Amino acid sequence: MELLQLHYFRTVARLEHMTKAAQELRIAQPALSKTISRLEENVGVPLFDRQGRQIRLNMYGAAFLKKVETALTALEEGCREVADMAGLERGSIFIATPTLHRLSEPLSAFLALHPTVNFRITQASLEEMSRLMENGDVDFCFTAVPIDVPCIQRLPVLKEDVFLAVPPGHRFAAKRSIPLREVAHDPFVGYKEGYPFRKMNDEFCLQAGFKPNVVCEVDEPSAISSLVQAGLGVAFVGACKSDKKSPLIKLEIETPVCQRTYQLAWHQKRYLSKAAQLFRDFVVQYFADLQKESGTSSTLSDDGFSPAKNKRNPAV
Template structure:
């Protein structure tokens, strides 16, 4: 809600902001209030809470002053709830129950044996690499839970920054002051052409030989698109793009249909209708790495999965997706 200006020209809090401020003051005292209300006796409540009785009495007086209403009718050390007190107790019970549920959830997520990892990865890592990683990790951590997000690199980095992901598997390895990136492996890229293409009888090719071809690529913002543009520039040309997509296998299908050629990582399963050529120059690879938010504390399950990923340096990719060899 908008701020309001007082008659003196000073910025005053809106009613919503006043309620938030009061809530911040009240939150630590809700459990004390609930104990007094349950016992209807300040001394017994103080004994249960382990606080001095005068401290508890003063806290209840301040609570009423903050709210501007009487919560208790007092008779010596005994008290009874007023109608306002009964209404406030109902809300306090709901708030305390929600706090207890939240505390249980965060403790459960941090449990070393059964905790939670929010993990992002590239579309091209989804068919074999990530399932293989999780399968191997669960040999020693069978009950750790995963929330998985499949997306392109920039989108995952934004989710890291927003606290929605703990780790992500991405390419290229990010270089940003607020992120930590570690290189895990590299994957060779191939020039994929239709099986009836003029280059289809070749095994190896210099990328410059494809300068006159039409390309199908991923959309701008994808790491593989950036690598494609950079490799073509290094080979001395700018690719003519017929289609920009979101999935590598969609591009491979469009190559088979004769729409163009593409620079792609090896497929999980060989696709009919295309021939995949080794690119000899320039060096056509993409780095695969893991990234996380710098300074962000890890829960035990996240720390364990991070250690596991880093232990896979040089052997991240499944068989058939071997690193580049010139």
């Protein structure tokens, strides 16, 4: 049994499509099919059920995949650990996040200090992040929604108020704050179904006693900003120091309390390289300094979160 066979098997098992797997692996499909067939001969049982051109992982394949994932993850972690022991300065950090909106600036600042570190970043849904974390495919997940996977360590790094953005000329554009229920009948610009913030924002509205009328669905914060300014509707937006130059009209939400906390999460049983540990410490300090500069205390309370200010900063 060869290591390459296991890598190929893992990809085919994930995609359950030989042509797509061959394209991702950048090899010819006949060569991939032969490799999988030889692996099945070595194992002694078929790992896939085949119906014409369709393949499905069977119960033998599912059981074998779990062991393959464990073996390949252990080998990958071993390579990284040996590299650390050898004192290599270069490192690789793998991150999954639903959006780079809050992570791009600390990434840039970290790379300015450590230009030899390599990053691999994937934009993923909450379900995908859970799978990547459980399989050991990423070092960190950066999200405002908790990941429900065993043995996950979560570190809150940024707590921000959520504001209501309104278009220029909106009836509330001159106000400083409003109860959320006042826009119960307004059209909303929101995230797509399944996007982590969508569920969170919908819950804010439910607490205010209404279901939002989402007329436009997107998957990036920058798109929300543009559509609100174009007058398509109102939207929930976060706020921190980097948003001070934003042209958006942001209103404080009096009720209910609308906040979200970004967390850096990692698997306790997976090896974290020196580069990954360095990045984790840097991100914590970066956001602590950011909150100090914006006037929010970065001291963590007993629950691990930064205490909210009594009065939100309307300039943010």
